[in-house]
Amino acid sequence: xxxxxxxPIRPWxxxxxxxxxxxxxxxxxxxxxVVIVATTPMKGKIAYFFLFFIAWFVxxxxxxxxxxGAKGIRDGLxxxxxxxxxxxxxxxVFSILWATISRGVKGLNLAFVTENxxxxxxxxPIGKGGILHAILGTLMLIAIAIIISVPMGILTxxxxxxxxxxxxxxxxFLVQAMSGVPSVVAGLFIYAAIILxxxxxxxxxxxxxALTILMVPTVTRTAQEVLNLVPRDLREAGLAMGATQxxxxxxxxxxxxxxGLITATILGxxxxxxxxxxxxxxxxxxxxxxxxxxxxxxxxxxxxVWRGLxxxxxxxxxxxxxxxxxxxxxxxxxFVLARSLGSRQPKK
Amino acid sequence: xxxxxxxxxxxxxxxxxQNTTPSSLSDVAANRAERKVAGTVPMGTGLEARxxxxxxxxxxxxxxxxxxxxxxxxxxxxxxxxxxxxxxIRTLNRMHEFIPNTSMAGQVLLxxxxxxxxxxxxxxIRLQIGMVFQKPNPFPSxxxxxxxxxxxxxxxxxxxxxxxxxxxxxxxxxLWTEVKDRLDAHAGGLxxxxxxxxxxxxxxxxxxxxxxxxEPCSALDPGSxxxxxxxxxxxxxxxxxxxxxxxxxxxxRVSDYTAFFLSDGGPGQMIEMGPTNEIFSRPRDQRTExxxxxxxx
Numbered sequence: 001x002x003x004x005x006x007x008p009i010r011p012w013x014x015x016x017x018x019x020x021x022x023x024x025x026x027x028x029x030x031x032x033x034v035v036i037v038a039t040t041p042m043k044g045k046i047a048y049f050f051l052f053f054i055a056w057f058v059x060x061x062x063x064x065x066x067x068x069g070a071k072g073i074r075d076g077l078x079x080x081x082x083x084x085x086x087x088x089x090x091x092x093v094f095s096i097l098w099a100t101i102s103r104g105v106k107g108l109n110l111a112f113v114t115e116n117x118x119x120x121x122x123x124x125p126i127g128k129g130g131i132l133h134a135i136l137g138t139l140m141l142i143a144i145a146i147i148i149s150v151p152m153g154i155l156t157x158x159x160x161x162x163x164x165x166x167x168x169x170x171x172x173f174l175v176q177a178m179s180g181v182p183s184v185v186a187g188l189f190i191y192a193a194i195i196l197x198x199x200x201x202x203x204x205x206x207x208x209x210a211l212t213i214l215m216v217p218t219v220t221r222t223a224q225e226v227l228n229l230v231p232r233d234l235r236e237a238g239l240a241m242g243a244t245q246x247x248x249x250x251x252x253x254x255x256x257x258x259x260g261l262i263t264a265t266i267l268g269x270x271x272x273x274x275x276x277x278x279x280x281x282x283x284x285x286x287x288x289x290x291x292x293x294x295x296x297x298x299x300x301x302x303x304x305v306w307r308g309l310x311x312x313x314x315x316x317x318x319x320x321x322x323x324x325x326x327x328x329x330x331x332x333x334x335f336v337l338a339r340s341l342g343s344r345q346p347k348k
Numbered sequence: 349x350x351x352x353x354x355x356x357x358x359x360x361x362x363x364x365x366q367n368t369t370p371s372s373l374s375d376v377a378a379n380r381a382e383r384k385v386a387g388t389v390p391m392g393t394g395l396e397a398r399x400x401x402x403x404x405x406x407x408x409x410x411x412x413x414x415x416x417x418x419x420x421x422x423x424x425x426x427x428x429x430x431x432x433x434x435x436x437i438r439t440l441n442r443m444h445e446f447i448p449n450t451s452m453a454g455q456v457l458l459x460x461x462x463x464x465x466x467x468x469x470x471x472x473i474r475l476q477i478g479m480v481f482q483k484p485n486p487f488p489s490x491x492x493x494x495x496x497x498x499x500x501x502x503x504x505x506x507x508x509x510x511x512x513x514x515x516x517x518x519x520x521x522x523l524w525t526e527v528k529d530r531l532d533a534h535a536g537g538l539x540x541x542x543x544x545x546x547x548x549x550x551x552x553x554x555x556x557x558x559x560x561x562x563e564p565c566s567a568l569d570p571g572s573x574x575x576x577x578x579x580x581x582x583x584x585x586x587x588x589x590x591x592x593x594x595x596x597x598x599x600x601r602v603s604d605y606t607a608f609f610l611s612d613g614g615p616g617q618m619i620e621m622g623p624t625n626e627i628f629s630r631p632r633d634q635r636t637e638x639x640x641x642x643x644x645x
Binding site (some may be wrong): 234242243255 | 473554
């Protein structure tokens with residue numbers, strides 16, 4: 001309890017006049033865009049959107065010139081262009097989410113996530129059969145890809161950041177080249193190298209290998225960035241206490257970068273979760289459960305979507321949208337789980 | 349509570365000393381020398397640098413430095429920025445080589461044995477010659493207790509009684525009373541001065557014979573600096589300490605010997621070394637006198 005009664009204020013906050021000016025310019029810009037769309041041949045949401053931004057810039061510039069002079073125009077333009085970019089990107093994200101949720105939710109029911117498609121077809125009425133087999137298949141593929149590519153990616157990143165051996169430049173180049181490999185090529189590679197040349201036939205394991213080709217560069221490059229953020233001080237502190245380089249990396253560097261390495265894994269999973277093309281050659285399609293990762297075709301969510309869209313009837317397209325929604329939820333759940341595991345402190 | 353009161357009292361004394369005339373630097377150093385004589389028998393192991401040069405790529409950073417660090421003494425390395433003090437101290441426990449494209453020449457003898465000898469186990473050298481860095485760098489993923497004992501895991505040492513070692517190291521670093529109730533808390537929550545004392549405790553846990561300190565107080569406030577200087581005085585009874593400092597008051601307060609480094613645009617050189625009170629009262633070299641009296645640098 002203080003004895004004086006000083007009221008905290010924010011002298012830097014926009015004044016009532018400033019706010020009124022902003023509201024007025026936004027209102028005038030909106031009005032202008034409506035008038036222009038109504039009186040000219042320009043039509044549609046896109047026209048409103050662009051006209052609003054142009055009109056807003058012109059009107060707001062007039063206000064700015066009064067306050068800051070001509071130099072304020074560029075400042076205002078830069079602020080509006082960045083806002084414009086951000087709005088376009090968020091609109092894209094939200095419209096994808098909205099399309100998925102609004103269309104996908106119609107086909108959701110208990111059977112859709114608890115049954116398989118053995119006794120049903122994509123063309124049956126909604127409510128018959130489900131995609132649990134595909135959910136399990138996708139989870140199995142992601143697990144296989146994580147088991148192989150996370151250690152590979154992190155070890156490669158450690159070689160590039162900690163050991164910096166002679167081959168580092170070459171490996172860095174290869175990792176960058178690898179991140180540009182189209183996903184269908186990864187599938188074709190596994191098909192040509194393994195399925196055509198060995199007795200092995202399509203299975204979840206081979207699909208996991210194809211996805212690994214796509215996931216390793218993402219994990220490696222992200223892991224490399226977070227390892228580079230670990231201060232050199234910490235490495236020196238470890239080494240100055242008589243630790244070998246391996247001990248310093250294992251006990252100091254990797255724990256310090258733990259949450260970043262989890263992010264690297266998440267980004268890797270995000271890269272592969274929705275891949276369809278490589279699975280067609282390596283995993284095939286299947287309508288029931290297959291719990292053997294090394295033998296037999298496997299149902300996966302992306303291939304269910306693919307088949308649903310190819311089917312063309314309202315029921316099969318509906319199933320495709322619902323499957324996309326399920327994939328979205330599965331991936332989102334994994335992210336939340338990984339985040340909460342990653343942020344948990346080792347001891348309270 | 350007692351300890352805090354004591355700290356405040358000492359702090360007052362220190363500020364009084366700082367307020368007196370510049371010539372008091374040598375008085376401070378003389379006081380220190382008297383206390384030292386009254387102290388215990390020197391222990392630990394001496395370190396000896398012979399003709400040490402250092403290069404960063406083609407840049408010759410340090411030229412022909414020979415220095416003797418006798419067992420149980422505190423030696424301060426002073427000099428303006430860029431004169432090679434930090435480079436020199438890093439050659440003493442082979443940290444210099446972690447910077448890419450560096451090279452060196454000369455010998456560093458620990459117990460009469462060259463630490464740069466071919467075939468020597470570098471990790472054993474660094475175990476015996478510990479280091480405290482300029483910026484406090486506790487391990488962020490570990491608790492306070494784990495930080496102190498991290499050296500055991502890192503250097504793969506076996507110790508029977510962890511609790512005892514933990515208390516001993518934290519006590520010697522002057523941090524035990526402040527953290528004994530929160531050894532399971534994260535080290536990041538400590539203040540800068542506490543973190544630096546934690547780093548000292550961590551360095552002590554592997555029982556080094558020599559402790560190198562590279563400007564350990566440059567990022568700390570006067571109170572924390574004082575605590576660390578007290579810690580150094582305590583430690584000097586049992587080990588050899590080399591400390592780089594920009595603060596000449598600090599050099600006068602904590603060290604038995606002082607070495608003055610200078611670069612005249614070329615590689616850094618060691619200009620003069622002697623008992624601290626002599627360096628501050630009657631230096632042999634004019635450049636040293638100019639520096640310690642504040643006429644340049």
